[in-house]
Amino acid sequence: MTKITAINAYEMLDSRGNPTLGAEVITECGAKGFALCPSGASTGIYEAIELRDGDEKRYFGKGVLKAVANVERAIAPSLLGVDVLKQREIDKIMRDLDGSDNKSNLGANAILAVSLAAARAAAESLKMPLYRYLGGAICDKMPRPMMNILNGGAHAANNIDIQEFMIVPVSCKSFAEGLKMCSEVYHSLNKILKAEGLSCGVGDEGGFAPNLQSDEKALELIMKAVNTAGYSESDINIALDVASGEWNRGRSDYLLPKRNLKMSADNLIQYYETLSDKYPVISIEDGLGEDDWHAWGKLTKRLGEKIQLVGDDLFVTNTKRLEAGIKSGAANAILIKPNQIGTLTETLDVISLAKENGYNCILSHRSGETEDAFIADLAVATGVGQIKTGAPCRSDRVAKYNRLLKIEQEIKRG
Ligand code: PGA
Ligand code: ZN
Numbered sequence: 001m002t003k004i005t006a007i008n009a010y011e012m013l014d015s016r017g018n019p020t021l022g023a024e025v026i027t028e029c030g031a032k033g034f035a036l037c038p039s040g041a042s043t044g045i046y047e048a049i050e051l052r053d054g055d056e057k058r059y060f061g062k063g064v065l066k067a068v069a070n071v072e073r074a075i076a077p078s079l080l081g082v083d084v085l086k087q088r089e090i091d092k093i094m095r096d097l098d099g100s101d102n103k104s105n106l107g108a109n110a111i112l113a114v115s116l117a118a119a120r121a122a123a124e125s126l127k128m129p130l131y132r133y134l135g136g137a138i139c140d141k142m143p144r145p146m147m148n149i150l151n152g153g154a155h156a157a158n159n160i161d162i163q164e165f166m167i168v169p170v171s172c173k174s175f176a177e178g179l180k181m182c183s184e185v186y187h188s189l190n191k192i193l194k195a196e197g198l199s200c201g202v203g204d205e206g207g208f209a210p211n212l213q214s215d216e217k218a219l220e221l222i223m224k225a226v227n228t229a230g231y232s233e234s235d236i237n238i239a240l241d242v243a244s245g246e247w248n249r250g251r252s253d254y255l256l257p258k259r260n261l262k263m264s265a266d267n268l269i270q271y272y273e274t275l276s277d278k279y280p281v282i283s284i285e286d287g288l289g290e291d292d293w294h295a296w297g298k299l300t301k302r303l304g305e306k307i308q309l310v311g312d313d314l315f316v317t318n319t320k321r322l323e324a325g326i327k328s329g330a331a332n333a334i335l336i337k338p339n340q341i342g343t344l345t346e347t348l349d350v351i352s353l354a355k356e357n358g359y360n361c362i363l364s365h366r367s368g369e370t371e372d373a374f375i376a377d378l379a380v381a382t383g384v385g386q387i388k389t390g391a392p393c394r395s396d397r398v399a400k401y402n403r404l405l406k407i408e409q410e411i412k413r414g
Contacts, residue, residue, distance in 0.1 A: 001029040002084050002125045007114060009071035011064050014039050014368040015396040016204060019064045023071055023113035025121040027084050033120025035374060037109045037339055038366035041204065042154040042163060042243045044290055044313030046321060048342040051107025067110040074106060075114055084122045091115050091343035108342035115343045116374050130374070131407055134348075135381030140411050142175040142404065143363065143379040143387035144168060146239045146283065147182040149189055149225075150210075150218050151203025152258070153243050155367050158199075158209045161256040164241035165207070165218050166388065167226070168282060171235040175408045179401055181231060183392040189225035196221075204367040206391030219279045239283035240275075241388075244268065245313040248289040265295035269302055276307055285310035285335060296330035308333045308360055317341040319350045326357045333360035336384070338375070351382050362386040369396035373403035380407050 010022040014036075022036045039050060051070070053063035078093050094114065098106040123133035131139060146168050152160025167185055169178035189208060193200050198210035212218055219238065226236045247254040254263045263271070265288055272287055284303075288295045290313040300309055312335035315321045325331055334354045338347045354361050363379035365388065379387045387404070390397030 001027070002031070002122070003028045004079050004082050004084050004118070004121075007071060007076035007079060009068040009110070009113070011068050012036060012370070014370050015394065016368045018062050018368060019059050020368070020370060021064045021067050021071070021109045021113045023110075023117045025084065025114065025117040027121050027125050029125055031084070031121045031125035033117040033122070033124055035113050035116035035120060036370040036372040037113050038370060038372075039109075039339070039368035040337070040366045041368065042246050042313070044245060044316045044340065045249070046290060046313075046316045046318065047340045048102050048108035049104040050109045050339070051104075064109060067107040070106045070110045071114060075110065079114070084118055084125060087115075087119055087122065088345050090118050091345035095343065103342045108339060111342045112339050115345070116338070119344055120374075129407070129410065130377035131380040134378060135383065139381050139383055141380070141383035141385060142408050143385055145175070145178055145182055145401070146362065146386055146388040147186070147392070148205045148207045148241075148388070148390050149182075149186050150222060151205055151207040152209070152218075154246055155205055156203030156209035159211045159258045160209075160215065160218060161247070161258045161261075162215050162218070162240055163243035163246075164205070164285075165222055166239040166241070167222065168237045168239050169235065170237050175404055179392070179405065181229070181236060184229040185222075185225050185231065185236060186392055188228040189221065192221055192225055192228065202391065202393060205365070206393035206397045215275070219275065223279065233280040237280040237282040239285070239308075240281060241285040241312065242287050243313070244286055245289045248292065254289070265292055265298070269295070269299050272299070273303060276303065281307065283308035283310060283333070286312045286314060290314045293324070293328050293330055296325070297328055300329055300331055304332050310335050310362060312337070312364070317347060317350050319346070319353050322350055322353055322359070326359070331359070333362065335362050335364045335388070337364045337366060338378070339366060347378075348382070351384065360384070360386065362388050365389040365397070365400065371396060371399045373399045376400045376403035376407065380404070
């Protein structure tokens with residue numbers, strides 16, 4: 001009764017108004033699962049390939065009709081009759097069918113949408129919530145939000161080079177309380193920006209995107225917002241996503257494009273140390289570029305004892321790249337984005353590898369998102385303890401927070 005009987009695919013839109021792929025998996029017993037792919041802007045060069053049509057007459061080349069056709073004409077015939085409960089087998093069939101290292105033939109967007117939709121259909125066929133199906137009977141660890149409230153870099157049309165300034169609640173007793181604290185700080189920041197005559201327009205992930213004279217000014221404004229909301233450094237800390245891969249593509253040094261400032265890896269490491277001495281920064285993501293392994297080793301030796309150093313573009317949710325990082329002592333945490341690798345199985349495998357080697361994991365959205373809240377369930381199922389899913393603004397971000405609020409209540413009720 002749990003055999004796959006139909007798979008449908010749809011060209012839909014993401015939060016930036018670009019096409020993305022939705023897939024629906026249906027089983028013999030009538031269970032249905034639907035999932036939508038997100039899409040990055042500051043994508044790592046080693047990510048699995050998102051297949052776009054390249055037909056400039058439609059959506060400026062960003063259509064996904066080829067990926068839709070790949071689902072309906074290649075993937076669906078190969079998966080019909082397969083048991084939807086066998087996620088590893090489903091994902092392996094699609095990987096073999098694609099045959100490439102980076103899913104460039106069928107498209108990681110085509111494969112991931114089916115992979116996630118299959119998991120949803122499986123959960124539905126067992127009448128289980130998705131987090132229970134994926135995480136088992138005893139999963140109950142809610143993630144802490146790492147909430148991006150000030151945007152720069154490739155996600156905002158302002159003059160800030162650091163991509164994300166996030167707040168992290170540390171004194172909260174529940175997810176709901178942490179979310180409340182963060183949301184209050186977000187609103188306080190809004191008022192402060194208004195009072196200082198700064199723009200309250202938002203970036204792709206819902207964080208404010210004002211022009212400021214420096215990164216430090218951003219940190220000062222955020223700490224002011226924390227205090228105005230009635231909190232202190234012992235309640236709310238700061239996490240940064242530098243996304244510095246954007247600064248050194250094809251170069252050995254780093255060029256911060258908005259300020260037109262050149263820095264070496266050593267300068268950057270020193271800068272992070274200074275910032276983290278002055279402000280309660282507990283986590284820094286992509287502080288260095290994805291090919292700068294040697295400097296990553298130095299950064300980790302210098303700051304790894306006191307700060308979470310997260311590899312996003314560095315590891316691209318890929319076990320091979322994480323293995324290389326473990327060997328060379330690069331970073332101590334990994335960002336988990338299912339669409340960087342393209343299947344649920346590989347996402348779960350990289351989380352296991354990270355946990356076995358003492359690396360923290362953070363479930364993450366993309367800057368181009370949808371209403372799909374799969375990562376909320378996945379964060380609870382895997383018990384990773386951290387989720388990065390934007391500001392409490394724009395429904396694509398809030399959908400994940402609302403799903404987590406619901407899951408927390410469901411778990412409490414038992
Ligand atoms: P992206 O940004 O989705 O544009 O890659 C998110 C991140 O860098 O963490
Ligand atoms: Zn990142």
